[in-house]
Amino acid sequence: MKTWATLLSLIFAAAAAITAAITSDKLRQAQSDPNTWLSYGKNYYGWRYSPLAEITPANVAQLVPKWMYQTGVSGKNETTPLIFDRIMFITGPSNNAWALDLLTGNKLWSYAQRPPQGLHVCCGPVNRGFAALGEKLFKVNLEADLVALDAKTGRTIWKTRIDDFRRGFSGTVAPLVVKDMVVIGIAGAEFGVRGFIDAYDANTGQRRWRFYTVAAPGEPGGDTWGGDSWMRGGGSTWVTGTYDPELNVIYWGTGNPGPDMNGDVRPGDNLYTDAVVALDADTGKLKWHFQFTPHDVHDWDAISDPVLINLTIKGQAVKALVQANRNGFFYTLDRTNGKMLLAKAYTKVTWADGIAPDGRPILVKGQDPTEEGNKSCPGIGGGHNWQATSYSPQTGLYYFGTTDGCHIYYKYDQEFIEGQWYQASTVGGVPKEPTTGAVLAVNPTTGAIKWRFDMVQTPTAGILSTAGGLVFSGDSHGYLFALDARTGKPLWKFQTGGVVIAPPISYTLDGKQYIAVAAGSTMMTFALR
Amino acid sequence: MKRIWVIVLAVSALCHAQRERNPFSGDPKAAEGGRAAFRIYCSPCHGIRGEGGRGPDLTRGTYSVGERDRDLYEVISEGVPGTEMPSYNTMNEETVWHLVSYIRSIAKRSTETVRGNRQSGEKLFWTKGACGQCHVVGAKGGRLGPDLTRAGRQRSPAYLRESVLSPSEDLTPGYFTVTVVTREGRKIEGVQRAFDNFSAQLMDAKENFHSFLKSDVASLKREYRSLMPDNYGKLFSASELNDLLAYLVSLRGEDQR
Numbered sequence: 168m169k170t171w172a173t174l175l176s177l178i179f180a181a182a183a184a185i186t187a188a189i190t191s192d193k194l195r196q197a198q199s200d201p202n203t204w205l206s207y208g209k210n211y212y213g214w215r216y217s218p219l220a221e222i223t224p225a226n227v228a229q230l231v232p233k234w235m236y237q238t239g240v241s242g243k244n245e246t247t248p249l250i251f252d253r254i255m256f257i258t259g260p261s262n263n264a265w266a267l268d269l270l271t272g273n274k275l276w277s278y279a280q281r282p283p284q285g286l287h288v289c290c291g292p293v294n295r296g297f298a299a300l301g302e303k304l305f306k307v308n309l310e311a312d313l314v315a316l317d318a319k320t321g322r323t324i325w326k327t328r329i330d331d332f333r334r335g336f337s338g339t340v341a342p343l344v345v346k347d348m349v350v351i352g353i354a355g356a357e358f359g360v361r362g363f364i365d366a367y368d369a370n371t372g373q374r375r376w377r378f379y380t381v382a383a384p385g386e387p388g389g390d391t392w393g394g395d396s397w398m399r400g401g402g403s404t405w406v407t408g409t410y411d412p413e414l415n416v417i418y419w420g421t422g423n424p425g426p427d428m429n430g431d432v433r434p435g436d437n438l439y440t441d442a443v444v445a446l447d448a449d450t451g452k453l454k455w456h457f458q459f460t461p462h463d464v465h466d467w468d469a470i471s472d473p474v475l476i477n478l479t480i481k482g483q484a485v486k487a488l489v490q491a492n493r494n495g496f497f498y499t500l501d502r503t504n505g506k507m508l509l510a511k512a513y514t515k516v517t518w519a520d521g522i523a524p525d526g527r528p529i530l531v532k533g534q535d536p537t538e539e540g541n542k543s544c545p546g547i548g549g550g551h552n553w554q555a556t557s558y559s560p561q562t563g564l565y566y567f568g569t570t571d572g573c574h575i576y577y578k579y580d581q582e583f584i585e586g587q588w589y590q591a592s593t594v595g596g597v598p599k600e601p602t603t604g605a606v607l608a609v610n611p612t613t614g615a616i617k618w619r620f621d622m623v624q625t626p627t628a629g630i631l632s633t634a635g636g637l638v639f640s641g642d643s644h645g646y647l648f649a650l651d652a653r654t655g656k657p658l659w660k661f662q663t664g665g666v667v668i669a670p671p672i673s674y675t676l677d678g679k680q681y682i683a684v685a686a687g688s689t690m691m692t693f694a695l696r
Numbered sequence: 697m698k699r700i701w702v703i704v705l706a707v708s709a710l711c712h713a714q715r716e717r718n719p720f721s722g723d724p725k726a727a728e729g730g731r732a733a734f735r736i737y738c739s740p741c742h743g744i745r746g747e748g749g750r751g752p753d754l755t756r757g758t759y760s761v762g763e764r765d766r767d768l769y770e771v772i773s774e775g776v777p778g779t780e781m782p783s784y785n786t787m788n789e790e791t792v793w794h795l796v797s798y799i800r801s802i803a804k805r806s807t808e809t810v811r812g813n814r815q816s817g818e819k820l821f822w823t824k825g826a827c828g829q830c831h832v833v834g835a836k837g838g839r840l841g842p843d844l845t846r847a848g849r850q851r852s853p854a855y856l857r858e859s860v861l862s863p864s865e866d867l868t869p870g871y872f873t874v875t876v877v878t879r880e881g882r883k884i885e886g887v888q889r890a891f892d893n894f895s896a897q898l899m900d901a902k903e904n905f906h907s908f909l910k911s912d913v914a915s916l917k918r919e920y921r922s923l924m925p926d927n928y929g930k931l932f933s934a935s936e937l938n939d940l941l942a943y944l945v946s947l948r949g950e951d952q953r
Contacts, residue, residue: 540744577744579735593739595747598866599920622893623918644892657911660894 189251189299191346195412202675204250207296207341208555209672212475213409215557217673220634221680226695227637227649227659233681234272235691238265243668244685247296247341247555247629249304250674255683256318257690258294258341262308266321267690269676276321282309287335287586289357295407296341298349300369305349307338313351313367327372329353335360335586341407343417345448348375350417352404356440356468359399359425359589364408364417364444366451376451380404380421380439387453388438396433399583401425402440406470406553411486411502416454417446418475418488418502422468428536428547428592429464429578436461441469443490445505455505457526459492464535464592465518465576466547467493472556474565480508480612489611491556491567493549496522497614511614513551513607514569517544536576536592544573546602547594548625555629555670557638562652564608564617566638568626572602606630606640608655618655629670631682639682641667647684647693665689718765718796730798733791737784746802751781756852757803763849768796810853810942812935817943820936825928827940830901833947839903840887841924842868846949856944860937863924873923874898876908877915891918 189205197203198210201218209215222230238244242260249256254275255267264278282292286309298305303324304316310332315324329351330336335358343350348366356362362380367373381400382388392400401424408419424433424440442458459469471490478487478499488502495516499508510522519528534543548570556567574594581591606620628641637658638650647667648660665687672683682693720726735744741751748754761771772792775783784792821827830841837844847856858865872888874896884906886898896916897907901923910916932940 538744577739579744581732581736588736590736590740593735593744595743601920623891642893646893648893657894 188301189344191300191344194300194344202250204248204672204674206249206298207247207343207407208409208472208474211410211412212558213407213472213556214474214560215472215555215629215631215670215672216559216561217631217633219673219675219680220636222633222637222682222695223635224637224651224658227635229696230649230659230661230682230693231696232661233692233694235689236265236267236272236274238263238688238690241688243291243293244665244688245293245295245339245668246685247670248672248683248685248690249297249299250672250683251299252318253676254318255690256297256299256304257685258296258306259688260294261292262294264297264304264306264316264321265690266318269674272690272692278316278321278323280308280314283332286310286332286337287355287358287588288337288339289354293339294341295339298342298344300344300347300349303369305342305344305369307340307342307351309337309339311336311338311353313338313342313349313372315349315369315372325372327367327374329365330360333586334358340405343407343410344369345410345417348448350408352406352408352419354403354405356401356403356422356425357427357588357590358586359401359583360403361398361400362402362404362421362440364404364419364446364451366448378444378446378451378453380442380444381424382438388436388456391435391438393432393434399425399589400433400437400440401427402437403468404470405468406472409473409475409488410448411475414486414503415448416502417448418473419444419446420468420470420473420490422470423463423466426581426589426591427466428576428590428594429581430462430535431578432591434462437463441467441494443469443473443488443500443505445502457498457500457505457507459490459496459498459526460494461527463494464578465494465543467549468553469493470553471551471567474556474558475502476558476565476611478612487611489558489565491551491565491569491607491609493545493552494518494528495545495550497609498522499611499614509614513609513614513616514549514571515544515573517542517573536578538577538579540575540577540595542573542575542597546570546572546574547576554626554668557630557632557670558611559632559638559652561634561636562608562632563610563612564652565611566606566608566630566632566652568604568606568622568628568630568640570602570604570625572625573597573600606638606650606655608638608652620650620655620657628667628684631671631673633673635680639671639673639684641669641671641684641686643667645686647671647682647686661693663687663689663691715769716764716766718769718793718800720790720793720797721765721800723797726794726797727801728798729791730794730796730801733787733795734798737787738795741780746799752850753855754799755802755804756850756855758849758852760846760850765796768799769793772796804852804854810938810945812938812940812942814939814942814946816936817939817941820932820940821943824936825931825940830924840899840901842871844944844947846947848945848947849949853941853945857937857941860940860944861926861929863922863926864920867920867922871922873919873921875915875917875919876906876913879912879914881914885923887923888918
């Protein structure tokens with residue numbers, strides 16, 4: 168009898184290995200599994216760090232393409248692939264997705280949902296990837312739908328309307344699975360929406376909770392909006408947050424207030440825009456918030472990954488949260504209470520003389536947008552914008568791209584019309600001052616820049632770091648490149664033929680380390696020769 | 697009766713859609729309405745006053761897509777394939793015409809008249825100025841600098857004057873100067889043809905292409921300056937300069953089509 172039981176358990180174990188359903192435990196332990204890539208940031212902390220070390224500075228010159236899959240769908244490709252069951256799951260622009268055989272790149276299934284007419288998307292029909300739980304994949308569609316797909320077939324299991332796309336809401340974020348919930352953010356601040364973060368039941372698609380990132384009158388923070396401006400307050404949440412399972416807290420960055428660079432119609436700090444919010448994972452209730460740019464008038468969304476790192480600062484162990492904010496400052500916060508531990512400029516900043524100990528910027532006069540135009544630095548995209556960042560526990564460094572430059576900021580009057588572009592402001596380039604950029608390696612305990620890899624233009628791509636001592640990223644000219652994680656020295660490059668916006672990832676197949684990245688409309692993988 | 701109405705409506709729609717001239721021409725309210733729409737839809741690329749940015753300067757009063765009201769209408773409603781100018785085909789006709797009114801209202805075409813002699817200017821262009829060594833007009837000329845075949849359509853007289861006298865003041869995108877020093881100490885200077893994080897491709901004054909990997913050379917730099925000589929203010933008399941400008945303004949591409 169015992170033999171039969173053993174045999175049965177072996178059979179079940181084998182079946183489980185084949186189907187390899189994604190469990191909550193697997194997601195919690197994702198960092199210890201070098202072979203897969205199960206979520207947007209690889210682990211819940213958002214490190215985007217692969218423990219694989221086969222590819223090193225010594226041999227990266229031998230890295231060669233293994234296969235390419237041309238999706239045939241043009242547009243900006245921002246997907247983070249998920250890897251499990253010997254399959255790569257990717258999303259693409261305009262509500263497309265594919266499952267690719269990891270060995271060959273052959274398509275196993277595809278998904279496409281034609282976006283409706285009348286969509287309002289600020290920055291192209293993009294999508295940043297899947298989340299997974301059980302045998303389901305979750306993605307948002309542009310028309311502000313959340314869909315659950317069968318990972319084996321791509322068939323839709325359920326579909327939930329997040330909000331009304333006609334009012335300006337849209338879906339671009341890669342969802343985050345927490346326990347049995349799918350957590351998502353929303354885009355649309357340029358259309359005067361009121362932003363939020365939602366959690367949905369992974370089995371049914373029913374909404375569990377919603378946290379509005381713009382406080383209404385009577386709510387805490389509701390007094391930081393003049394008049395009824397909160398109703399059009401923006402605060403969209405278009406980049407995936409992180410999660411601390413021990414504290415059971417979800418951390419999510421929020422976007423700019425609306426209208427973007429014209430604060431005249433929304434006096435006050437405009438909570439909780441341009442902030443990181445810490446939410447109880449079960450209820451969505453706010454535990455604390457930290458607002459990087461109160462009453463923002465430069466469009467400095469705080470949507471860069473809120474990466475969780477346990478640090479030792481001045482001899483004290485700290486559960487930290489770091490963010491390279493678009494406003495030009497790098498921040499380290501205490502993630503148990505939101506207290507700022509340090510803030511340091513990483514690019515040219517003219518709008519503030521620094522950040523006071525209480526976290527408020529020390530404002531410089533004359534930096535706000537005007538009708539005639541006013542130069543301020545950094546420019547509208549930052550600093551560091553949204554592109555995925557990486558933390559390497561091996562080097563203790565945090566890696567992100569930065570744009571170094573300024574803009575001329577303009578504001579003007581504009582009547583709000585529901586569903587229509589509502590910025591009441593714009594920017595122009597500064598004559599004779601072309602912007603440049605860099606990949607930076609920053610020490611998160613001090614904010615000091617350890618090295619920089621200078622770039623001739625704005626960095627477009629996300630970043631991967633590996634235990635092999637490498638940092639991978641890409642650029643707008645189509646290069647995928649590898650830098651020495653300790654020095655920033657360029658060691659390898661490959662011309663992919665398409666702009667690299669997505670972050671690279673790493674995984675194994677049959678014991679061999681691979682690097683994968685989406686470039687242009689092509690998905691491609693690399694391994695040592 | 698119903699059929700007649702259908703025909704009337706169809707003819708009316710056809711006339712409306714194929715209107716050559718702006719029906720709101722001269723109506724200040726139309727320009728004001730267009731200003732509001734411009735700020736929302738156009739200013740992100742063309743600048744809040746239409747002076748250009750990622751998109752072309754619209755205040756010059758000359759348009760590469762054509763000069764007729766209809767040309768402007770079509771470029772707004774249909775976009776320009778192969779460029780970043782999108783189609784606004786969902787915008788209603790009245791709004792598009794209002795935008796045309798606004799664009800007309802910000803044009804500065806009459807602010808400068810060129811008094812020179814076109815024929816004399818043409819001669820100066822190809823002889824004393826040696827402009828043709830680097831600039832092409834139609835089928836003739838050099839290939840180092842920007843194509844001037846349609847310069848009079850694409851640029852205002854004031855802008856052309858500035859470009860002749862101070863060529864580095866506002867560089868045509870993609871015409872930066874690139875200087876490379878090889879490991880052997882050889883210096884090569886030219887106009888950027890491509891430039892990325894790892895390499896540079898340039899054309900030198902003799903129209904030779906060069907390509908370098910950053911890792912293979914001693915230094916590689918790109919500067920916001922033009923390789924064009926900046927002494928035309930001294931080389932030409934005021935009268936010659938006017939002649940040259942008269943020639944440049946006359947370059948509208950028609951002869952070369």
